[in-house]
Amino acid sequence: MTSAIAPEQLLHHRSFRLFWLASVASTIALQMQIVAVGWQVYQLTRSPFDLGIVGLVQFIPSLFLVFVVGHVADRHDRRQVARFSILVEAIAAGLLAAGSLGGWLTKEAIFAIVFVIGAGRAFSKPTMSAMLPTLMQPSLLPRAVAGSASATQVAIIIGPAIGGFLYVAGPSTVYITSCILFVLCSVLVSMIKVETPPVKRENATLKSVFAGIAYIRSKPAIFGAISLDLFAVLLGGATALLPVYAHDILHTNSVGLGLLRSAPAVGALSVAIFLARNPLRGRIGRTMFIAVGIFGLATIVFGLSQSFAVSLLALVVLGASDMISVVVRSTFVQLETPDEMRGRVSAVNSVFIGTSNQLGEFESGLTAAWFGAVPAVLIGGIGTLLVVALWIRLFPQLFQVDRLVDNTSKKSS
Template sequence: MPLPAAEISPKSDSVLRHRPFLLFWNARVASTIASQMQIVAVGWQVYQLTGSALDLGMVGLVQFIPSLFLALLVGHVADRFDRRKIARICLFIEGLAAAVMAVGSMQGWLTKEAIFAVVFILGASRAFEKPTLQALVPGLVPAHLLSRAVAWAASATQTAVIIGPALGGFIYVAGAATVYTCSSVLFLLSSLLISLIRIESALPKREPATLQSVFAGIAFIKSRPAILGAISLDLFAVLLGGATALLPIFAHDILSAGPLGLGLLRSAPAVGALSVAIYLAHYPLKRRVGRSMFIAIAVFGLATIVFALSHSFILSLAALVVLGASDMISVVVRSTFVQLETPDAMRGRVSAVNSIFIGTSNQLGEFESGVTASWFGAIPAVVIGGIGTITVVVLWIRLFPELFKVDSLTNTQQTPSASTSK
């Protein structure tokens, strides 16, 4: 899957010339397209089977549970073993899980309970995959290019989030089994691409496994208030403001858009996010990055409220585009800041704790959205979430003033570069 030519420029070419990072970029695109196609199929299939907002929320909860219980183990594994091998195995498992769902859909035995069981396995695999891939990025490029690498990595995700849901909604016309089959192929392709990465220092130095080393990621984050503030801000903002679990309801009941419309709605945030990611890959933020992150999250909350109140498909798409654009500013600032402030030997464990927060905000946020929608209805639930996000921004400015005052993203740690191909 070649990199789109329109996205290559002299300013970003120094990042894209590193073959390990380019392989990583394409692997991220393939796996995220697969994941997004699968999400559309699962959401539509579950809602057709049950017609329940709570069951849509349960999909997120089932994915979150293994992430929560495995997080500390995941971080320790990522800091002790070759991160490429861990990611490759996880993606292979996800490919097999998608194949099982394809067979189940074709043969008619894929019930709600069976979907939840496979989603649980996917959640356990992604618990290992996500922090491992996050910790792998700094070793793919020189340290001074990390901010741009993070933006390019985010562009990979957002490119896929644009393509994946729309493609999944379109292919769903041929049946859920077709969507799951395509997802399986892409997961396996991503696993292959990761296996082709050749870098120096891919195998972290192993330290003895002790209780203290397992919990070291938590201790490190607690000792750095700015890092704690950045991670927890994302947790509560997205936990309250996320409405993605309810998109099948908006597409089906409010906007009358069908599965293709659902795919477009899921793609819309990524359109805004990709635009911002490409811009930041060329022109990284240089000053007042902390303030920019807080403003972006406040805009995220406002866009959530607009989406909730809209009965126009076009206005809903526009609100989701703005939502995605503002969220991407926060993602790039937070990810770069946390990686630069964390020593390489700790990145796996810190990324694992970060993944708990991200998983809580995404998967548990989906469950929260499903519960509140079952209590109050979909529109009030999303409005309440948007207001909650803005409230969190105001509180966090007071609780973590040092994060608000962060002026620039500078490398305070010696980050070993492993960008030379073997």
């Protein structure tokens, strides 16, 4: 394992710096695509349901590939797995650009290409997540997770805003830029030096493939943390409806949509930077539940707002509260999982996250088609608050978790 690194020097550590830059590049590319695809699909169809379909087709590959992804990440060089899967995302971005330039990009073609993006993401995201703990000592992981999250949030702030501005020149401009960034990310990942035990390449068995599920089921606190995010964001996520809110309720354009997409990341980045230097030290389980509750309340405020400024503020609070939950959950799960299991556990965790995000977008689009955009968001926010109350009763072990680093000390001793 690498030598000790002072928290403020994480970005001076070459492998972590490359990891951080790769995360920024890939997330900017993805967020630009999200803005362009959402705006393009809504312009083509004017259907909230079709916006939900975009989320669904991204999620399906993660669901069906989860056990393959985890096994590959634990049995092969994680850098190479991540590198090639990111190149798949680059190729998909190139196809979106070609289709926009050639005029053949129908909504069905967009759905098919987004499916390919989802397949690439199904491999790259959990593999990168499993790689992070191998870059530094376990005691620094809480700060590293927050630092990595800050990279994601920087990109989520920049990406949608850039995507919105570039879309003025046409969707192909957005997709070409995304393609270039994905290629850059792949190059950066290939340069990372990871110090890990020798890769185990024994043949897959049913027991080894499904070991991630078995491990999570054996740890109620881990299962509670992952499933809390699943149901809270599944119900409370309103991001799929941002094109509807931008166009029909807040009466803004693609630039305004980019700002709305960026707003949650402004709050999340502020919290991530703070937690990178000041990790949570006590009552982290309770803090996570409170944060998810605030997430639900912010969703309700956003749903009721007809003011662009109030909507932006609500999204900032939503992002800040979500980041607290993300850092606690991600660090807790990584510290409680042995390295030889991290790929499979990260793959299962990624499916839960993908369920909450992509399938949550489908849920939002479906309920908006049934009841309207505003009732759909309100139902989601109220549902999130109910989930928080129920999970406190179902998973008291999670609510009572006090510290993160103590578990690391036990494992590394």
